Amino acid sequence: MAAAGVLFPDGQGRVLVVRLPYDRKHPVAIPGGGWEPADLSPRRTAVREIAEELGFTPRLGPLACIDWTMDDFRPPIAAHLYWAEPLTPGQVSAFTPDSAEVGGWAWLTPEQAGHALPPRLSRRVGACLRVPRSAGPLELEDSLPAGHTLDHLVAEPPVDYTRLAGVALTGGADRPIPENAGPPLDRATYIATRPRIRAKARTLFTDRDGRVLLVRLRPWDGPGGEEPYWVLPGGGIEADRELPRAAARREVREELGWECEPGRLLALDWLPGRDADPASRRDTAVLVYLFDGGTVTEEQSASAVLAEDELVELRFCGPEEAQRLLSPESWARTSAALAARHRPGGPAELVGGRAAERPERPQAR
Template sequence: MPDRPSPEALRAYYAAQPSPLVAATGIVLDRAGRVLVLTPSYKDGLELPGGTVEDTETPEEGLARELKEELDLTAAVGRLLAVDSCAPGTLGRSLVVHVYLVGPLPADRAGALSFPDGEVSEARWLSPDEAVRQLPPRLAPRLRAALAALYSGSLAHLVDGVPQPGSPAGFAPADRAAREHAGGYDAAAHRAARPKALTAANVLFTDAAGRVLLVRPGYGEPGRWLLPGGGVDSDLGETPRAAAAREVREELGLERAPGRLLAVNWSHRPGYPARVRFLYDGGVLDAGTLARIRLAPGELLEWRTAPRRELRGLAGPHLRRQIKACLKALAEGTGPLELHRGRPV
């Protein structure tokens, strides 16, 4: 049996192997959704923040170091948006770029950038469209695909900035459809490339006076009121009805099986996953049951019952339309309703 190499010999062997350069790029956003674009002092053209990973750094550590050195910015490196594999260029080495979300930064931090190492001469905040137009051709597609991954909650697989056919984000829908019709996808790539939808289940409770039970979350927009409920854990095999019962138990401390399905609502805006909401009848809660409500600590701040006329000042327009459609279905004994953005189809 041959002698096993020492750890030092193994380290020297792997260190001497040819390998691609590894870089990390940050899509740094402010609260207005603008993208940070840099003017380097040592070359022409605009850049995105980041640089080459050094020594034993991870890409996340390398990006955090570059942000501090280039911009005096200490910020958490967020989720991975894209990976771009690039063929050898003028330096003769292939390159693998990891693209991460950073921010959104509040106004005070976005406006306090400086350039301590002198590698950056100017930093500008541009709209995404402006940034794509002004960045050089090797970077603009990378930014476009990374933003598509951000908004869709997915990941972009790129080669030289070009989204690959099986990429979950960035591949043009028209090109995807053409490839599907031509039978150009295997099962794995087809499953990855298909658009995804987020699914939620909510319950409409009323009291003896017909007022609607609403809850105020401790997250999101201040002053926003919602129906009890939340996301369906479909990856665990949970059904919408089971999710509605679980959310009522977790949020309100009540053990109540949902009643009949009142409506299914579909909403969508370009670039984002569609949202599908199942709305169930929770029945009428008497005073004793309302008194037993115990809110999930840290998640919900308060609950209340609201008459229909007060919904405008509490719920957003999409949810308000859904509630009113469900109240009408209850009163008339109709449904389930098919709703698009709260409007009956």
């Protein structure tokens, strides 16, 4: 599944949280919610959710983090957190919350938020608040630092989870959560009705001349199956079984016979499904993690053993040849990843291979 939340900071280093009027177990959250198939991207999900929950259209800044979390009782969730421009007092006073979704809100310090938010969300938000924004977007797995995030943050012991204790709410604080409060749907029903995405983990390898390693898929039955089809090494992340880095490691081992530890996460590319983009041939959205595989030596290249049931050829390609062989989306993603190699910070946020758009300034609602 996929979800998106928004970090609204104020001038005092605090962050906005909301109270969920239907949940006694986890009553405090960050504004946001689940992706819907008509959303063109998680960024659009975040904007839509804030408009529905709080009654205004936020202006989002950069992606703060991507967090892939697993659980024994639900599918994995690819959780996106976005920074927003600070809200003015006038904007806050003009909140028109959906009473079924928001039962109050508060500004919490990082320490207060750490105690009030559920443990996974607490770690996710805490990481974004502690690390300089220039290091973002952060890469997290199960809300713990991964990849380049480990250069800025180490996993810390969990803090006491106090929920609403000590939190002073406004806008509905006088309405207690009923004793029998619970989400509108029971857990199993809710999970069963949520839309799913697919996810892939690919790896960018280059040789010492900077040429990109591409692999050609074995022809398959169906439209276009006899045409040469080239991709970067990698494939699907196995839902409920592995995290993205483990998937990248496994795919390289299975396809090329190499034991490689994925490097930096260079790009995070959201490919919309046909419900959001009628021109798309995908039945649902696909999220692509693109990791840096580094420079391949001549010895390593010679040791490659192709997966006979999947691949028929590998080739190192210069930019012009790679652009000709790859699909437009794949080349755009590869080009963005090559550029990301030469700058610090986290992955490029892409939609269909292109830089994710920033919403225009909000209009009065």
